[in-house]
Amino acid sequence: MTGPLLEITGLSVRLRETRKPVVKCVDLSVGRGEIVCVVGESGSGKSVTAFTTMGLLPDALEVAGGSVLLNGEDLLSSSAARIRALRGRRMAMIFQEPMTALNPVLTVGRQIGEVLEWHEPQLTKQQVAGRVLESLREMNLPSPALLVDAYPHQMSGGQRQRVMIAMALVLQPDLLIADEPTTALDVTTQKQILVLIKSLVKVRNIGVLLITHDFGVVSEMADRVVVMQSGAVVESGPVAEVLSAPRHAYTRKLIDSVPRGGAVIRAPVESEIVLEVIGLGMTYAESGIFSKRRSTNALVDVSMELRRGEILGVVGESGSGKSTLARSIARLLKPTAGSINLHGVNIAQMGAGALRPHRRHVQVVFQDPFRSLNPRMKVGRALIEGAVNFGVSPDDAAKRVAELLAVVGMDESAIDRYPHEFSGGQRQRLCIARALASRPDILVADEAVSALDVSVQSQVVTLLGRLRDQLGLSIIFITHDLRLTSQICDRLLVMKSGEVIEQGPTAEIFGQPRQEYTKMLLASSPQFLNRSAIS
Amino acid sequence: MTIEIATPSPRVSPFGRVRSLLRRSPGITFALIVLVLLILGAVLAPMLHTVDPAQINPRLRLRAPDARFWLGSDALGRDVWSRIVFGSRISLTVGISVAALSLITGTLLGLLAGMVSWLDGVLMRTMDGLMAIPAILLAIALIGSLGANLATICFAITLPEIPRVARLVRSVILTVKTEAYVEAAISMGTRLPGLMWFHILPNILAPLIVQGTYIASSAILIEAALSFLGIGIADGTPSWGNIMADARVYFTLAPWLMFAPGLCIALTVLAFNQLGDGLRDLLDPRLARSVRSFS
Numbered sequence: 001m002t003g004p005l006l007e008i009t010g011l012s013v014r015l016r017e018t019r020k021p022v023v024k025c026v027d028l029s030v031g032r033g034e035i036v037c038v039v040g041e042s043g044s045g046k047s048v049t050a051f052t053t054m055g056l057l058p059d060a061l062e063v064a065g066g067s068v069l070l071n072g073e074d075l076l077s078s079s080a081a082r083i084r085a086l087r088g089r090r091m092a093m094i095f096q097e098p099m100t101a102l103n104p105v106l107t108v109g110r111q112i113g114e115v116l117e118w119h120e121p122q123l124t125k126q127q128v129a130g131r132v133l134e135s136l137r138e139m140n141l142p143s144p145a146l147l148v149d150a151y152p153h154q155m156s157g158g159q160r161q162r163v164m165i166a167m168a169l170v171l172q173p174d175l176l177i178a179d180e181p182t183t184a185l186d187v188t189t190q191k192q193i194l195v196l197i198k199s200l201v202k203v204r205n206i207g208v209l210l211i212t213h214d215f216g217v218v219s220e221m222a223d224r225v226v227v228m229q230s231g232a233v234v235e236s237g238p239v240a241e242v243l244s245a246p247r248h249a250y251t252r253k254l255i256d257s258v259p260r261g262g263a264v265i266r267a268p269v270e271s272e273i274v275l276e277v278i279g280l281g282m283t284y285a286e287s288g289i290f291s292k293r294r295s296t297n298a299l300v301d302v303s304m305e306l307r308r309g310e311i312l313g314v315v316g317e318s319g320s321g322k323s324t325l326a327r328s329i330a331r332l333l334k335p336t337a338g339s340i341n342l343h344g345v346n347i348a349q350m351g352a353g354a355l356r357p358h359r360r361h362v363q364v365v366f367q368d369p370f371r372s373l374n375p376r377m378k379v380g381r382a383l384i385e386g387a388v389n390f391g392v393s394p395d396d397a398a399k400r401v402a403e404l405l406a407v408v409g410m411d412e413s414a415i416d417r418y419p420h421e422f423s424g425g426q427r428q429r430l431c432i433a434r435a436l437a438s439r440p441d442i443l444v445a446d447e448a449v450s451a452l453d454v455s456v457q458s459q460v461v462t463l464l465g466r467l468r469d470q471l472g473l474s475i476i477f478i479t480h481d482l483r484l485t486s487q488i489c490d491r492l493l494v495m496k497s498g499e500v501i502e503q504g505p506t507a508e509i510f511g512q513p514r515q516e517y518t519k520m521l522l523a524s525s526p527q528f529l530n531r532s533a534i535s
Numbered sequence: 536m537t538i539e540i541a542t543p544s545p546r547v548s549p550f551g552r553v554r555s556l557l558r559r560s561p562g563i564t565f566a567l568i569v570l571v572l573l574i575l576g577a578v579l580a581p582m583l584h585t586v587d588p589a590q591i592n593p594r595l596r597l598r599a600p601d602a603r604f605w606l607g608s609d610a611l612g613r614d615v616w617s618r619i620v621f622g623s624r625i626s627l628t629v630g631i632s633v634a635a636l637s638l639i640t641g642t643l644l645g646l647l648a649g650m651v652s653w654l655d656g657v658l659m660r661t662m663d664g665l666m667a668i669p670a671i672l673l674a675i676a677l678i679g680s681l682g683a684n685l686a687t688i689c690f691a692i693t694l695p696e697i698p699r700v701a702r703l704v705r706s707v708i709l710t711v712k713t714e715a716y717v718e719a720a721i722s723m724g725t726r727l728p729g730l731m732w733f734h735i736l737p738n739i740l741a742p743l744i745v746q747g748t749y750i751a752s753s754a755i756l757i758e759a760a761l762s763f764l765g766i767g768i769a770d771g772t773p774s775w776g777n778i779m780a781d782a783r784v785y786f787t788l789a790p791w792l793m794f795a796p797g798l799c800i801a802l803t804v805l806a807f808n809q810l811g812d813g814l815r816d817l818l819d820p821r822l823a824r825s826v827r828s829f830s
Contacts, residue, residue: 330722359724372715376737385733386723431719438723 109148158189216526281337313489563813641700649708748811
């Protein structure tokens with residue numbers, strides 16, 4: 001190996017207008033056949049570093065100093081045309097959201113073919129088609145010959161991400177930059193993509209710069225780690241060293257926030273049943289005038305019960321029906337079969353008027369903290385709405401707001417602010433506070449932490465556990481990531497294709513999963529599995 | 536990039552925000568200057584070196600611009616400057632009242648169609664029907680049957696704008712309605728009126744305000760066209776359209792008569808459109824966010 005593939009020295013990037021530094025004096029290098037992980041929370045400058053390398057810096061930012069060498073060639077002083085030529089040929093990038101990165105109106109084959117046609121105009125049509133097919137095959141995609149003619153919306157998220165990787169690698173670049181490539185994916189799909197990237201590194205001897213906020217991913221993938229915080233590198237070194245003996249407090253915090261496997265054994269909850277779901281079914285009927293009637297079963301004969309002060313984890317991949325279950329229990333949907341007994345009253349088929357008084361008991365916290373707070377409503381106003389709707393006087397409700405904010409660990413000054421002034425984690429706390437405003441018995445957390453950084457995830461999960469202990473709240477905790485359930489869930493419900501395939505105490509399911517599917521979910525979660533091997 | 540984790544962003548005073556907005560969009564600055572001048576002109580019309588715009592002076596007809604007639608005089612010897620200043624009252628009244636009326640009615644209909652599913656079909660098909668009639672024809676028919684005064688003209692121009700607003704509002708609602716904060720409000724027991732007023736309306740205001748500026752500019756154009764065709768405001772009250780209509784016959788003798796009102800119409804329409812474009816950029820939350828995420 002002669003010299004590193006990518007060498008970044010003293011790179012600084014700042015805002016063009018205010019000259020505020022965003023990336024401060026970053027050094028990192030990537031060699032051939034090596035995976036280097038850049039870890040940090042959002043806003044740590046890891047994406048900006050990657051964008052600078054690719055020459056994709058947004059207009060608002062400018063490079064203030066340092067150098068970026070790819071195979072010894074300085075990228076920062078190269079012309080735009082030269083960078084364009086290098087992009088794709090020598091370096092390529094894949095992004096977090098595979099749906100928005102692909103053109104929805106072109107077939108996958110055309111999109112990959114286009115890259116080839118642009119960069120290698122001497123190829124004949126047959127050669128292009130051959131190369132496209134070959135690149136899809138290399139990604140372990142099922143029936144690549146059929147996929148060539150598929151449109152992005154016909155594929156799953158994992159397949160789209162594989163297509164993105166195929167497109168990035170079709171010109172045989174030496175360096176692949178992957179910016180949170182699996183954050184938007186299910187754990188099982190994430191596992192597959194990570195395995196794929198790892199094997200490509202071996203086969204092609206390329207260098208990978210992998211950006212992530214999840215130390216679980218780091219421990220599975222990285223040869224070396226670079227930890228970034230507020231634009232600066234705080235620690236870097238071989239993965240074994242950093243994981244076993246982190247020197248910087250921030251690194252330790254990130255490592256500690258990764259949920260460990262192995263569930264905490266909890267005493268079974270014996271209190272009274274607050275919610276009982278029997279034989280719940282949800283069928284979406286698609287009745288077109290011209291097409292034949294089709295129906296989709298989102299829920300099939302789902303039964304469960306929830307006791308006071310119990311946290312029930314509902315786990316499954318996307319499309320397993322867990323969100324439909326949540327929305328049915330909160331009666332944002334009307335199920336087509338079965339009953340939902342809330343304090344012994346069946347609310348499954350109630351009309352809007354009769355339902356209203358019962359709504360108080362079940363409140364929801366949604367996945368996307370950026371869409372679940374009304375952007376034009378001050379926090380204080382949002383926090384009294386629920387209580388006022390159920391007959392509390394506005395003055396009394398306002399008095400409780402400070403108390404609610406304290407419960408979720410937020411400062412009282414939040415009352416006068418608008419949601420955009422808060423970060424994702426803070427917003428999710430506000431959503432929980434809002435849900436608590438009407439004093440519910442049941443909180444439905446629908447992927448409530450999936451969109452958050454790992455370190456923030458653990459804070460919110462801890463908060464939910466505390467609420468159960470302090471308020472005797474029953475929580476339905478829905479997630480695709482089994483790791484998150486181990487610490488707080490009393491019982492687990494594993495769902496697949498709309499059915500409950502396994503349920504039981506958390507420790508039991510972690511210890512002796514009966515179903516293959518559960519075993520697969522468990523195996524997919526990135527953990528410090530090889531920790532003993534490292535230390 | 537994943538979701539930002541940070542302390543609450545520092546607050547910017549409203550004044551500072553307006554200043555930075557103006558710096559970033561020169562279009563809005565231009566529009567605001569033109570519109571403020573116009574409004575001042577319309578309000579202070581009697582004090583701006585003007586005479587009675589209806590005062591006839593046959594001896595001094597078709598004069599070129601000079602110290603007495605700043606913009607010349609027309610075929611009846613009336614002062615064109617005075618007529619244009621007073622005419623701005625008509626244009627501004629029509630533009631602003633049509634925008635306000637069509638926004639209010641259209642938003643109401645759009646809200647009902649978007650939120651009450653059994654009303655949706657009926658309302659939207661009625662709107663489609665209304666849109667099928669050409670605006671100018673509808674205006675001519677209405678003015679013909681109701682008489683040509685300012686109120687009828689505003690009504691006639693408003694009517695064809697309503698379906699556009701209603702459709703816009705309905706389409707925006709269909710996306711806003713699925714937002715998690717609306718679902719959260721439903722599960723908190725918020726009733727339909729509260730849902731519309733506190734959760735839906737504030738979040739669709741931005742495209743509405745922008746649409747309003749475009750409606751204002753097109754209303755000014757349609758009013759001018761109607762007056763030019765001789766079916767708008769009667770000749771006694773000056774409006775930019777009928778000043779041009781009068782001048783048309785004497786175009787070869789006194790071409791300046793047409794330029795001034797024409798320029799006024801063009802500038803006003805341009806100003807409203809610039810205001811709309813500028814507001815659209817400023818109110819677009821995606822744009823605002825992309826600026827914020829790097830600062």
